Amino acid sequence: MTATLTPTTPGAARLHAAFARAKQEGRAAFIPFMTAGYPTAQAFPAVADALLGQADILEVGIPYSDPLGDGPTIQRASEQALAGGTSTRHTLALVRELRSRHDTPIVIMTYVNPIYAVGPREFMRLAQEAGVDGLILPDLPPDQDLEIADLAAEHGMAVTFLIAPTSTPARVKLVAEACTGFLYAVSVTGVTGTREGSALNEVPAMLALARQYARVPVAVGFGVKDAETAAQVAQVADGVVVGSAFINAVKAGQDVGALAASIREGCTQN
Amino acid sequence: MSLQLPTYPQPDERGRFGRFGGRYVPETLIPALDELQAAYTEARNDPAFLNELDRLLKDFVGRPSGLYLAQRLTEHAGGAKIYLKREDQNYTGAHKINNCLAQALLAKRMGKQRVIAETGAGQHGVASATAAALLGLECIVYMGAEDIRRQALNVFRMKLLGAEVREVTSGTSTLKDATNEAIRDWVTNVRDTFYILGSVVGPHPYPAMVRDFQSIIGEEVKVQHQALEGRAVPDAIVACVGGGSNAIGIFAPFAYLPEHERPLLIGTEAAGEGVESGKHAASVAGGRVGVLHGAMMYLLNDDEGQIVPPHSISAGLDYPGIGPEHCLYSETGVAQYVPVTDAQALDALQLLTRLEGIIPALETAHAIHAAVNLARTMRPDQTVVVNLSGRGDKDVAEVMRLLDLGREQDAAPAPRTPEVHA
Ligand SMILES: Cc1ncc(COP(=O)(O)O)c(C=O)c1O
Numbered sequence: 195m196t197a198t199l200t201p202t203t204p205g206a207a208r209l210h211a212a213f214a215r216a217k218q219e220g221r222a223a224f225i226p227f228m229t230a231g232y233p234t235a236q237a238f239p240a241v242a243d244a245l246l247g248q249a250d251i252l253e254v255g256i257p258y259s260d261p262l263g264d265g266p267t268i269q270r271a272s273e274q275a276l277a278g279g280t281s282t283r284h285t286l287a288l289v290r291e292l293r294s295r296h297d298t299p300i301v302i303m304t305y306v307n308p309i310y311a312v313g314p315r316e317f318m319r320l321a322q323e324a325g326v327d328g329l330i331l332p333d334l335p336p337d338q339d340l341e342i343a344d345l346a347a348e349h350g351m352a353v354t355f356l357i358a359p360t361s362t363p364a365r366v367k368l369v370a371e372a373c374t375g376f377l378y379a380v381s382v383t384g385v386t387g388t389r390e391g392s393a394l395n396e397v398p399a400m401l402a403l404a405r406q407y408a409r410v411p412v413a414v415g416f417g418v419k420d421a422e423t424a425a426q427v428a429q430v431a432d433g434v435v436v437g438s439a440f441i442n443a444v445k446a447g448q449d450v451g452a453l454a455a456s457i458r459e460g461c462t463q464n
Numbered sequence: 465m466s467l468q469l470p471t472y473p474q475p476d477e478r479g480r481f482g483r484f485g486g487r488y489v490p491e492t493l494i495p496a497l498d499e500l501q502a503a504y505t506e507a508r509n510d511p512a513f514l515n516e517l518d519r520l521l522k523d524f525v526g527r528p529s530g531l532y533l534a535q536r537l538t539e540h541a542g543g544a545k546i547y548l549k550r551e552d553q554n555y556t557g558a559h560k561i562n563n564c565l566a567q568a569l570l571a572k573r574m575g576k577q578r579v580i581a582e583t584g585a586g587q588h589g590v591a592s593a594t595a596a597a598l599l600g601l602e603c604i605v606y607m608g609a610e611d612i613r614r615q616a617l618n619v620f621r622m623k624l625l626g627a628e629v630r631e632v633t634s635g636t637s638t639l640k641d642a643t644n645e646a647i648r649d650w651v652t653n654v655r656d657t658f659y660i661l662g663s664v665v666g667p668h669p670y671p672a673m674v675r676d677f678q679s680i681i682g683e684e685v686k687v688q689h690q691a692l693e694g695r696a697v698p699d700a701i702v703a704c705v706g707g708g709s710n711a712i713g714i715f716a717p718f719a720y721l722p723e724h725e726r727p728l729l730i731g732t733e734a735a736g737e738g739v740e741s742g743k744h745a746a747s748v749a750g751g752r753v754g755v756l757h758g759a760m761m762y763l764l765n766d767d768e769g770q771i772v773p774p775h776s777i778s779a780g781l782d783y784p785g786i787g788p789e790h791c792l793y794s795e796t797g798v799a800q801y802v803p804v805t806d807a808q809a810l811d812a813l814q815l816l817t818r819l820e821g822i823i824p825a826l827e828t829a830h831a832i833h834a835a836v837n838l839a840r841t842m843r844p845d846q847t848v849v850v851n852l853s854g855r856g857d858k859d860v861a862e863v864m865r866l867l868d869l870g871r872e873q874d875a876a877p878a879p880r881t882p883e884v885h886a
Contacts, residue, residue: 259771260635260641262490262648263490269634281769281770307763307765307771310753310754310760311754311766332490334488335487335489335491338486338488355491357491358491360493360494361491383492383651383652383655385652
C-alpha cells in the first residue's frame with residue numbers, strides 16, 4: 195500500500211492554488227519559515243504577520259529539542275522557543291490565531307516525535323482545527339509510516355516529503371509520488387542554514403529528475419538567504435523556502451518584513 | 465574460517481523489531497543507509513573481512529575475554545555462582561572496541577577515509593580513535609561538554625590517538641546531543657564519511673549490525689560456561705543498558721532460544737536519583753514509545769514529544785532511549801529491565817573493588833548491583849553471568865569527587881578538624 199495521492203484535500207488545493215497564483219504573477223512561490231514561539235511567544239505573532247504580508251505560503255516550525263535535520267541557527271531558535279514555553283500544542287494554537295487574521299496557506303514543519311507523543315489522530319485533529327493546510331516531515335521518509343499521510347489526508351491536510359541530492363532515482367520517484375502538497379527538494383547534502391557562495395549546484399539535475407515523477411509543485415530550500423540566491427532557485431523551482439535567514443534577521447533586530455519583500459522580489463521568474 | 469557472525473530472526477527486512485526500530489532520518493541519509501546495509505551484508509559473508517576482524521579481535525583486542533568466577537562476591541551474595549564476563553580486559557577497556565574495529569574495517573572496505581563517532585563516557589570515542597589510528601583513518605568524535613568534564617582522561621586519550629574531539633553544547637550537553645551532532649555531520653558529509661555508531665540504536669541497519677558485532681560476547685560465554693559448568697547456558701545473565709550494546713552482545717545469542725532453555729535476562733537501566741524523582745535515564749521504567757536518532761523505541765519524552773533530559777552518574781548510561789531490540793525483548797518478556805540508582809551503583813563499584821580487586825566502570829556497577837541481588841535469590845548450583853562491560857579507570861576521578869562530596873555532606877554538622885601544617 196502507498197499513501198494515497200489526494201490532491202483534493204482542501205489543504206492540498208489551497209497550496210496548489212498558491213503556487214498557481216505566484217506563477218501567474220511570474221514568480222516562484224515564496225515560502226518563508228519561522229520557528230513558532232521565536233524569539234518569544236509574545237513577539238512571534240508580529241514576526242509571523244510580517245512574513246505573512248509577503249508569503250505565498252508560511253511554514254511554521256514546531257520547536258523541537260532534538261532537530262537533527264537542522265543547523266545551529268534553527269536549533270538555537272528551537273531551544274529559545276522551548277525555553278519560553280512554546281511546544282507542540284502551543285504552536286498549533288499560535289497557528290490558529292494567525293489563521294484568524296490571514297488567508298495565506300500555512301504548513302507545519304515538524305519532526306515526527308511530537309506527532310507520536312500527542313497521538314497521530316489527535317495531532318491531526320488539532321492541526322485541522324487550527325487551520326493547518328499541510329505538514330512538512332523532515333525525518334519521515336514516506337515509506338516509514340504510511341499512516342501519517344493517510345491521517346493527514348483524512349483531516350484535509352497535504353503532506354510534503356523531502357528529496358536530497360543524494361537521492362537515487364528510485365527514491366526520488368517514491369518520495370515524489372507520496373507528496374500531496376508540494377515536493378521539497380533540499381538543495382545540498384546538509385542541514386538547514388545559510389552558506390557562503392552558491393549552494394545550488396546540484397539543484398537543476400535533481401529537479402529535472404523530480405519533475406519526471408512529481409504531480410505536485412516542487413519547492414527548493416536550504417541555504418537560500420537573500421534575493422540573489424532566491425533568484426537562482428526561482429529559475430528552476432516552483433517555490434523557494436527560506437528559513438535560517440529570517441531567524442538571523444530576527445536575532446539581529448532587522449526588519450523581517452523588508453527582507454521578506456526583497457526575497458519575494460527575488461523570486462521573479464524570467 | 466574461524467569467525468562467523470550470527471544470524472537472528474529479527475529485525476524484519478524493513479529494520480523493525482516488532483513495532484520498534486526503523487529509519488526516521490532525513491532523506492539525505494537513506495541512500496547511505498542502503499549502501500551501508502549492502503556493504504555490511506557483503507562483508508559479513510566475505511572470508512577476507514571475517515579473517516581480518518578475527519585476527520584483530522584476538523591479537524589486538526586480546527579476545528576471548530575471561531569468564532571469571534567471582535568467588536568472594538559469590539560468598540557475599542550467598543546464592544548462585546556469580547561469573548564475570550571480563551570485557552574490561554579488552555584493549556581500550558570496554559566492549560566498545562569489538563564494534564568499533566568491525567565498523568572501521570567496514571569503513572575502510574567502503575573506501576571512506578573519514579570516520580565520525582559520538583561518545584558519552586568516552587569509551588566509544590576512544591575505541592573509534594584507536595581503530596582509526598590502527599587503520600589510518602581520519603577521526604572526529606562528538607562529545608557533550610558535560611561529558612568532557614566528567615571524562616577528561618578519555619578526552620585526552622582520544623586526542624593522543626590523533627582524533628579531533630568536538631565539544632557539543634546544545635541541549636543537555638551529553639550523549640544524546642553528541643549523537644544529534646554526529647548525525648548532522650553525517651547528513652552534511654555523507655558522501656565521504658562513515659558514521660561509527662556506538663550502540664544498538666540509530667536507524668537500520670545499525671541496531672542489527674552493532675548487535676552482530678557485539679554477539680561475540682555471548683558466543684564466548686556459551687563456550688566458556690560449557691567448559692566451566694558442563695552446560696552452555698547460564699541460569700541468568702545481567703548487563704547494564706545505556707543504548708544497550710553490551711547487553712545485546714551477551715543477550716542475543718541466548719534470547720532466541722526456546723523459552724524453557726532461555727536464561728533469565730536482566731538489563732539494568734540507570735535510575736539516577738530514582739525513577740520517581742524524574743532525574744534518571746530509565747527509558748523502559750520511566751519512558752514511553754517515541755522516535756529518537758532515527759529509531760522508534762522507549763524514550764524519555766514529555767506528552768508533547770520533547771525529549772526529557774536524562775540523568776545518570778555514568779556518562780555512558782546517560783541516554784534517553786534504549787535500543788529497539790531491547791524494547792521488543794521487554795514487550796515480549798524475553799528480558800526484564802530493572803532500574804538501579806546512582807547510589808546503588810556507587811556502592812556496587814566499591815563492593816566489587818574491595819571483594820575482587822576489580823574496579824568496574826560506573827556503567828557496569830549498575831549491573832553488579834542487580835546481579836548480587838539476583839544471585840542472593842538463587843541456588844548455589846545456579847549461575848549468574850554479569851557482563852563486566854568496562855573497567856573503571858576512566859571514572860576514578862569522578863568517583864573520587866563523588867565520594868569526597870558524600871564525605872563532606874556526612875561531616876557537615878560536625879565541626880571540621882583544623883588542618884595541621886607542619
Ligand atoms: C563500560 C561501559 N559500559 C556500558 C556502556 C553503555 O553502552 P551500551 O549500553 O551500548 O553497552 C558504556 C558506554 O559508554 C560503557 O563505557
